[in-house]
Amino acid sequence: MPLADEPAPGLPGVSPLPMLPVADLSGRILGLGAGERLVLVGIGLDGIGPYLDASEAAHSLLVLRIAGRRSAAAILDGLLDDLADLALARWPDWQNPQNAPTAPEPHGPWLKAAAKHAAAGRPPRFRRAAWSLELAQLMRAVAPSGLVLVAELDPAAPERAAPVIEVLEWCRRHGTAVAALFPSAPPPVPPYDRVLYGARAVQRPPAPVEARFLAPPSRAHPASAVEKRVEAALRADAELGPLFSGNATVPLPRFGTRPRVDLLWAAGRVVVELDGPEHRLDPTFSADRHRDYELLAAGYLVLRITNAQVETDLQRAVEKIRDVVRLRRTSEGAMIR
Template sequence: MPRSGESTARPCLTPTDLAGRVAGLAGGERLAVIGLTRDGIGEALAAAEIGRGALLVAAEDPRSSTALVDRLLDDLAELALARWPDWPEGSAPAVSGPWLKAAATLAASGRPPRFRRVARALECAQLLRVVEPDSVILVAEVDPVSPARAAPVIEALEWCAGHGASCILALPAAPPDLPPYDRILYGACTIGRASRPAAERFISARSRAHPASEAERRVEAALAADPELAGLFTGNEIVRVAGHGQQPRVDLVCRAHRIVVEIDGPEHQASPKFAQDRHRDYELLVAGYLVLRLTNDQVTADLQRAIEKIRAVVRLRRPLSSASLPSAGDTTR
């Protein structure tokens, strides 16, 4: 084990990689994670659907490790009550059946199966098994700045790991390699995130519609108010196409699904605009963009129908389960 003060190269995981590693933790194992809060780890586990239960430990006021363990046992008892009568058969290893019988009696009467006079170790082992047969994952946040606040949390999680829990200690920032942190930093991992393209990191102005186009502004506002389409399109932007000529500026673009929506006034129906538009559609198509053209009159006459056409194109480019979304003509969302 590295001595205090030695620098240690720690594995850098994405939140998805972390979820996979946590899913493989056995009962009694623990892992320190640097770079995520307790809630951040919870979100990563929920998004990955790892197939195991995890409890975000309440440790906002870490007065002592004993108080934290008592609060944790209270929470486990509440969870056990919520799962009654769907408890696994048998009892945890090295725990006799009488506890399970007494706990079932309490749960059947609507009371949490918590026994203050029973040894905490016995209660912990049995409650862990009742709540999650494959071992509950406990996720607690450790203060990376205050050793006094960190020590009770670390002690409580070490105790829980010693009685069969899989434990995650979340450190939002890297702590010093000094007591009490040195007890958990061996084998720790850090969290990194893959860099996203600049277009995904750019936050555009609230409205980019052409100021002279009432139809564009109406469509933009309707898209922003639609639960499914909000945030997908930005307006009045340049789209890069092949060649060295002038790059087209389009009315609305969804870069994530490579869709362009053009809203044409009457001037687009005659030469030379009509021919220019056809060539621009070709350039956008070759660049991978699907172009939908609507007219000002269509938007003015039936705005919702125009939005449904856009929705249908989005679903064409981003197939989704028909069970999770209404049909393209359904406006009841």
Template sequence: MPSSGESPAAARPRLTPAAFARRAAGLGRGERLTVIGLTRDGVGAMLAAGEVDRGVLLVASEDLHSSAAVIDRLLDDLAELALVRWPDWPGRDGSIPDAATSGASAPWLKAAGAEAASGRPPRFRRMTRALEFEQLLRAVDASSVILVAEVDPVSPARARAVIEALEWCAGRGAACVLALPAEPPDTPPYDRTLYGACTIGRALAPVAERFIAPRSQAHPASEAERRVEAALAKDPELTGLFSGNEIVQVAGHGQQPRVDLVCRRHRIVVEIDGPEHQVNPKFRRDRHRDYELLVAGYLVLRLTNDEVADDLQRAIEKIRAVVRLRLHPSSGDTTR
């Protein structure tokens, strides 16, 4: 129980993403878990990142206004999924899965296997929903699929349809996660989902990782800059580190330098020079600017337009080596 003056929301356990994934993966048959502050897709991404060793199905409930409609859509999806996974149904030995191993009924397996083998989803609308649900769930994953559904925290009517559908699923052995993107009121129908609900605690990322650079700030007249910037954006190790055509603050009261590419996180500047930078007065000004940037704590790497044109990947590898040097200054080997 929350202490006096403490709101129920403040008293909810805050789990790390990894702890949440473990808790969801450990749900038993018929157990439910409510998480507040995540969408359905957010839960799915978190479980995927946690490498949960069970199947996870994101339940489609958009534009469905009754629990029956949500359940029917779920049965359709499970049948489609069973068809996609055929013939790799749990316990399958030969052409038909083994009923004793999978827990599914032998008559259903025979009929469903025939449908799937013919390329049709094994959906039998004359069966009761409950029986069909249990059979499809086992065919998709013998360890029981985790169903994840999003509950509208603002509209009780829309929320009720999803909550009742997930309660129905849990009553038939499914493990269920209800995702509420925001804290709902502690009133029906939400009140019956909030016992044991958790939230997700995340460490605040460094500001550099929370900044999304503009699509391109490369100098519009520099083809070499645009090529390097595009290559950096596609490189898994270097993407997001550099921004282009930006001003860097240095000591003094003169004009602050605008550089071709800067990585503020690791204090690296990359300049891409055309032939005019090889002669005075630009050559002399460039050397002074390199000094100002060095004193301000920046490493400066200069590439030429010809280097970029002749071997773009080699130019990118030079940038990578400087980044790694910043990351591991005590190591002279930046190729690892």
């Protein structure tokens, strides 16, 4: 039976929000005009970065700094500090009004004092000045074509969201474009109801299947294509996949050794070794036989399969491993799960 499309993320008890395709996200945010507001549900600051395209920017963008600031006054004071730091970094480009012909005329006394501060290497902040004056003048210095202020709001903590909303609305009334981001839908109650009018849900394409699939990390030796093939074949096998780990060590206290084996079923005490041509000749051949003796004396069954057998008939090699596993499970009446 076909399934209905998943509804757009909306607000509890409210009709689904209109959708904004993620492809249109950059143009809508960066194209906001003075005093305009955009509220997006279903995306946060971490999510918008990949979609912002500076070539679409009609205005500058600044992310509002919130961390460590609990009151609206503290958040706004921090915003003005940030703008003053940016103004200092851009000195002396904003000193002359003709450098920003589209911006409002500068306030003469502020411009004179700000230029003096900047020339001395100090950010042009004046604590006794009206915040509205500072915002207007600093925006003119930093973003003469206009500024978009972006902030992420906590949809589950009204007490944390309230001062941010207050700052966004204050800045919007004083000519700043604002974009409010909600990672998930907030309830339509105060203080959220102040900004939810006209909100849109961000519509993102589904993640490709590769991004939604997590395979366990390979433990095969990175230089051994044969080990990787056998490991992959075992993982795909419902019976054998949960049993074996690759490139594992086996503690042998009696002999004081910890040999590393290609494949190990620890609970069943079964070892599988995959041997290349070098294992046919001494001293490797003799060392292998001695290690087999130690493993056998410690209660392990050892199955050796050559690389050539894996390369010519991988499924037959898997069936050999299955036979040894079933032998171990049934031998002497012991049922190992």
